[in-house]
Amino acid sequence: SSAAVSVSDLDLAYQLQLAEAIQASLRLDALASNPSSSKGKAPVAASSSSSSLSQPAPAPPEPSDASYALAIHAADLARAEEDHRYAEACRAYYARAAASACVAAHDAIFARELAAVPEDQWAHDGDNIERPLDSTKPLFRVMFKGMASKEVVGSRDWDPRVAVLAVALCDSQGKVVLRIQKPVEGFVGGRMMLEAMALTEGLQAALGLGIQSIRILNDYKALHNHMRGIWRPKQAKLAEMIDQVLSVAKKFKQCEISLVERGKLDYVMKLARDSILSQIAKAVAVNASKEKRETCAICLEDTDVSKIHVVEGCAHHFCFCCMKEHVKVKLLHGTLPACPQDGCTTKLTMEGSKIFLSPRLLDIMVQRIREGQIPATQKIYCPYPKCSALMSLSEMKHPLQESSSKYTIADAATLRKCVKCRGSFCISWTGCLVTTTRVGTPKLVQMMRSYRTLHGSSCGANVSNAST
Template sequence: MRLVVYSIDTSGRRKGNIRVRYKKLVKIKKRVEKDDLTLTFQTKKDRACLLIRSISKKLSMSNRDSDHREDDLQSIILEQRRELMAAQALDSDLDFAFHLQLQEALAASLALQPSTSTSTSSIPEPHHTSTTTTENGGVSSFSVLQSDELEKLVQEVKDREASELEMRRVREDLNRRIHDEKFAREILRIPEDDWKEWGDNYEKPLPGEGCSKSKPVADNNNNDDDAVFRIYTKGLVSVEEIRGVKTALAGIGVAICDPNDNVIFQVRKPLVGNGMSKNAAEAKALIDGLNAAIALELKRVTVYFDYNPLYQFVSGRWPPKQRKIAVLVNQVTLLRKNFMYFNPKLVARNDVKFAFKLAKDAIVSQVTRPAESSHGNNLNEACVICLEDADVSRMFSVDGCLHRYCFSCMKQHVEVKLLHGMVPKCPHEGCKSELVVDSCRKFLPPKSIETMSQRIKEASIPVADKVYCPNPRCSELMSKSDILEYSKDFLDVERSGARKCVKCHGLFCIDCNVSWHSNMTCFTFKSLNPHPPAEDVKLKSLATRNLWRQCVKCNHMIELAEGCYHMTCRCGYEFCYNCGAEWKNKRAMCSCPLWDEDHIWLEQDRDFDEDDEDEDEDDEYYDSDSDYY
């Protein structure tokens, strides 16, 4: 540590001006901060960076040698802890040196004043602080954070060692139990005469604990893998109320039993974020059960579950329709290859009571934990769209289905749907729950709320009942039935087709959808005005030139930019873009081709297709949806 001592010249003339001496003191303080503190912080930052680079280098080197990885990790943790303590001590010493220099500067400045004006007791004593706080957090906050991370790492290592030790103990206990059961069966098969002759000397220790002194038994089976173990799995999804907010929670339970149905291993785990569907929760429970059986080195298992769709998926009778469920089922198929014998069975709910209780306890733990925790207000939840953790108060729950997503993802989802002229619904795949405008005020701006209300209003009115005000400055959407009731108070609607707009209060004809032509029938008006307005002529000309199509149900103009000829209008009507024929049940009612190559293959794709053909053959495809945790 470099201690900089600043001397103050007090032999100058006394001007009796405290302000002048105060300015000198400020300059001294600035000099101390400039010459010493800035260098100190820079030095400590460099030291922290060197520590991180050193640890990363040592970790990468330790990963190369798998035999000594645990010892290397422990030594790295100890070394980093020592260096961290040294850095904290250096930080504290530098802080103490600064306060000492500042005290000397104050004492020298006060010495210039008359003795009656000040007292030596007013000079603050230097205090030795353990940490230094800076405007941007400083290195002290970094050291505290690094210390916390070290503690977490040490705890994770201890937890992993304890888990491995417990798994090893369970595995040894299981092997001993299997050995004892087989040994008991062998004793029962020994004839009574043979038992009287040498039964007292018959023994069969576990492999590695001694040598067998028994005589060979003719029907003795030396294969330890003939026992069939039982795996009970259950995935639950439940709607619970946490702090007055209804939340969908999921949990899984797994019970592994021996052939006599004695529980030897249990798994109880909550599912956070993904896995909020019944199929996914059941599949993940099965995956965890198979992984636990593989860790116990079991080779012959029978899996019991009470959920029929999962049984059909695993047995291969039903192909999963959802892509994420298909990924989980494929993972189950890969895990099955680790077993010599794998038999799935569909049973009643009472037959999986072990796993059901574990899954229920996993859900209860999620409900009770926020209430017991002192930091319950900081409860986070993972959004299944962006996979980011968000505060539970920033999560939106869809009314009806209770699917939960963060405000940011919901805002983007709703705005995109509104941009395409559609009524936004729940983002969950296959969910038809519609969003409520009042609930969406939490994350939508007022302009989007207004647009959403308009879209919902448009969707609520049947296509045949829709009518727009012909005034170009109004264009208010109304239903024929509502405007009929509204106009009865002002007009004789029974004899004429006159209607009154509910917004601009202008009169128009409901039959020909133009401004009201008083004392003139619709036929006379059309005869006097045979040509449509110039705006309509321009629109039809533009639609003809660009080959636009008009929906026969809502008259909405549609343009095919790219893709196939199967068009779905915003009103829900499906038709063929080529001939206009309707699509029913996802099938075309015409013989037109499904697509045109010019609309499928873009020009830039043509240019790069031949150049990239060879490279694409060597590329590997990775599906990010496989990481469902």
């Protein structure tokens, strides 16, 4: 009895430990799913009853719409912060580039001043000559050019109607700090609009670099008059663009505009011309690829012109796949193929069909053409199953008399040789029926002996078999 009691005590202790482990696991799951609600609460004591083992674990709460909205908001906020950091990095990079350009301009001016110092002054005061970095920003030059394709292509050439914007920012010494070549997609307008767009692009780039003092070099007098307020644009779109240019120009501490000769802007002109030629080449390539495709009238698929067959005689166009299937069906039905166009009776030629037919179909087509050329009363097929070559009566060969000691006059009239397999056979001609018999076949020889006389099916002429 004592042993039984000890066993029951051990079982009870095991059950209690198992229940405590399950409860602890449930508490951890609850804390993980809802940590805020579990703060400040005392742990629940494990029940000593074994009925707790049968209680199912509570299901985790399903995420609500609010939790989804918060997650989406957090993701958007993270993306916005990343964009902000990227913008700050770009501004810092542009600021460093502008500062570097200012230092380079200052050093260039100082180097020229040092080169102009006389030798005697350099010997006494060379170590004391200095030029502090001026806090005022140097004057940068903005050169721009808007160019359309019609200014480059000839009068007889195809105009793809593309446009480009070219901008060059130079420091006070003429060194190019930044250059821009930008295509304009779907541009509709004149030179004034293009020039204003190019100038806006250059001013915005200068602002991005932190440049505060600029001098605009312009070779288009009409735009110069609009910028000075001498002229007023009549078109609403152009007026809006001029207002945008003036608005951006006001953001600089110093902004000068100068009307210069066309030769002063050779660098930016070359940028624009190179860019427009590149855009024209791309447009021509795209247009050529479109022109090199044609729609098949059978399958209605756009196919490369190199895969389009032009039927000789009628010039109807079809793709290779459709032509091959059409010719294949006609040949297998025993007819000579014609043009697939409805109502067209132009026959296909073997030379023109070589490009899309397989060698097997070409052989069949050659045979069909020969069948069409030989009259029905002149057609002879080789009686040997492995050959079956088509011949005309005039093409068949007469075997030489020396080839057989039993060669008779009857053989001269009926014995022929196949032009392809060189097999010998006999023919009988009645004017309406030509029969062929392979020489040396015992069964056929016996049949010819038993039926000595045949009658033509339409002419009624008697045909007597020569004795073998």
